[in-house]
Amino acid sequence: MTAEPGFLRLEKTSLREQALSALRKAITTGQIRPGTHLVETELSEALQISRGTLREAMRQLQQEGLISAGARGRLSVRHLDTKEIRDIFGVRAALEALAASELASRPDRADVVAELRGAVEDMERWAASNLEDRIEADLRFHRTLCRLSGNETLMHSWSSLEGSIRMSIMYAGVERALKNMDAKRHLEIVDAIESGDGVAAADAVRAHMAGAASVLVDGAA
Structure with a gap:
């Protein structure tokens, strides 16, 4: 039996939220330090999620002001002065x-x-x-x-x-x-x-x- 699309979306949303929560916690508690470059391949492997799901979480973190884009769009943990x-x-x-x-x-x-x-x-x-x-x-x-x-x-x-x-x-x-x-x-x-x-x-x-x-x-x- 083919899964309903709604169930797939819920699962995807759950993974995104879990990734978002894990990254937010790591950044705000200093586990990932300011200035650290965020490498998609490493993070997606560590979190065991797809790079697409990771990108969605990273976009949210950008909107929240936790990470920022630098040269050539490379994302890093924001450093405040x-x-x-x-x-x-x-x-x-x-x-x-x-x-x-x-x-x-x-x-x-x-x-x-x-x-x-x-x-x-x-x-x-x-x-x-x-x-x-x-x-x-x-x-x-x-x-x-x-x-x-x-x-x-x-x-x-x-x-x-x-x-x-x-x-x-x-x-x-x-x-x-x-x-x-x-x-x-x-x-x-x-x-x-x-x-x-x-x-x-x-x-x-x-x-x-x-x-x-x-x-x-x-x-x-």
């Missing part, structure tokens, strides 16, 4: 400060604060886990902050930066990355939102992002 790091955190600060300011004025602020505190508790729960889990918990907090604002344009803009955000997290190595994942630093944002002061909430986000960028670029605590 200090200006790009500061630019990324500057844009994050603008987006998330807007979200925090809007949330501080919401009539359902108590519910918003409860969900954000839950996200911080998740960070605390994963604090003794592996690096990948800690990165995901940190990103969940910031994604939740933007999502709860109800501003779809803001959320879309933040999501389009997510690949660059992931790259920036590991810019200066594990030790500095972990400093920026401290749950207490994130509670300062939640407390400011809970106060109902939109200006204070926005300022808390800007201070958080400026501090995070300084940790990565300058090594400041």
